[in-house]
Amino acid sequence: DVKVTQSSRYLVKRTGEKVFLECVQDMDHENMFWYRQDPGLGLRLIYFSYDVKMKEKGDIPEGYSVSREKKERFSLILESASTNQTSMYLCASSWAPGQGAYEQYFGPGTRLTVT
Amino acid sequence: AQKITQTQPGMFVQEKEAVTLDCTYDTSDPSYGLFWYKQPSSGEMIFLIYQGSYDQQNATEGRYSLNFQKARKSANLVISASQLGDSAMYFCAMRVTGGGNKLTFGTGTQLKVEL
Numbered sequence: 001d002v003k004v005t006q007s008s009r010y011l012v013k014r015t016g017e018k019v020f021l022e023c024v025q026d027m028d029h030e031n032m033f034w035y036r037q038d039p040g041l042g043l044r045l046i047y048f049s050y051d052v053k054m055k056e057k058g059d060i061p062e063g064y065s066v067s068r069e070k071k072e073r074f075s076l077i078l079e080s081a082s083t084n085q086t087s088m089y090l091c092a093s094s095w096a097p098g099q100g101a102y103e104q105y106f107g108p109g110t111r112l113t114v115t
Numbered sequence: 116a117q118k119i120t121q122t123q124p125g126m127f128v129q130e131k132e133a134v135t136l137d138c139t140y141d142t143s144d145p146s147y148g149l150f151w152y153k154q155p156s157s158g159e160m161i162f163l164i165y166q167g168s169y170d171q172q173n174a175t176e177g178r179y180s181l182n183f184q185k186a187r188k189s190a191n192l193v194i195s196a197s198q199l200g201d202s203a204m205y206f207c208a209m210r211v212t213g214g215g216n217k218l219t220f221g222t223g224t225q226l227k228v229e230l
Contacts, residue, residue: 033217033218035220040124040222041222042121042206042220042221042222043206043208043218044220045217045218048217058217088158090160095216096216102148102150102165102210103150103162104160104162104218105162106152106161107159108157108158108159109159111158
């Protein structure tokens with residue numbers, strides 16, 4: 001079974017702190033994704049990565065950066081956390097197009113609260 | 116740009132009855148895929164079913180079927196014989212070819228199964 005793990009289920013940080021959310025997958029997937037989920041807005045793509053050290057902005061990248069130094073690990077960084085970044089953050093991974101099934105496999109999510 | 120619309124924020128169904136969750140989509144790309152995910156209260160996203168735009172038959176997976184009407188750009192999820200464990204948030208999503216396996220999600224439908 002594919003397993004996607006996230007470093008924390010719940011996280012509370014203060015405004016202005018630098019926050020790291022980490023995601024690890026064990027299926028050798030090329031693609032990895034970070035989403036945030038807010039009530040009434042569904043899931044919105046922040047960043048995705050299609051290979052090591054490769055990244056592309058999603059729909060809402062402002063205030064976030066990412067790092068992918070190893071294939072299995074994809075980190076989301078909030079350089080200076082703000083209260084409007086309080087949200088559920090979901091990581092996902094998938095095969096590259098043409099290399100397997102298309103579905104994305106999700107981690108359990110990190111509920112981040114910024115106070 | 117791609118868009119997914121789910122117009123039912125909440126739905127109720129009696130146990131053992133069938134229920135249809137609506138999803139309409141908008142894309143100008145002729146090649147795309149449609150997904151449904153389930154998110155229980157625990158938060159993890161569970162892949163349910165996939166339909167490719169060139170698939171001739173509607174996808175089925177156990178009690179889940181996808182009613183794909185291409186001309187109407189709709190991809191409704193049908194759950195037969197509802198169970199209490201089906202109570203969850205359901206998301207429709209779309210992937211377009213050339214989009215690097217990125218998904219665009221709808222806002223979700225909260226389904227509650229009652230005795």
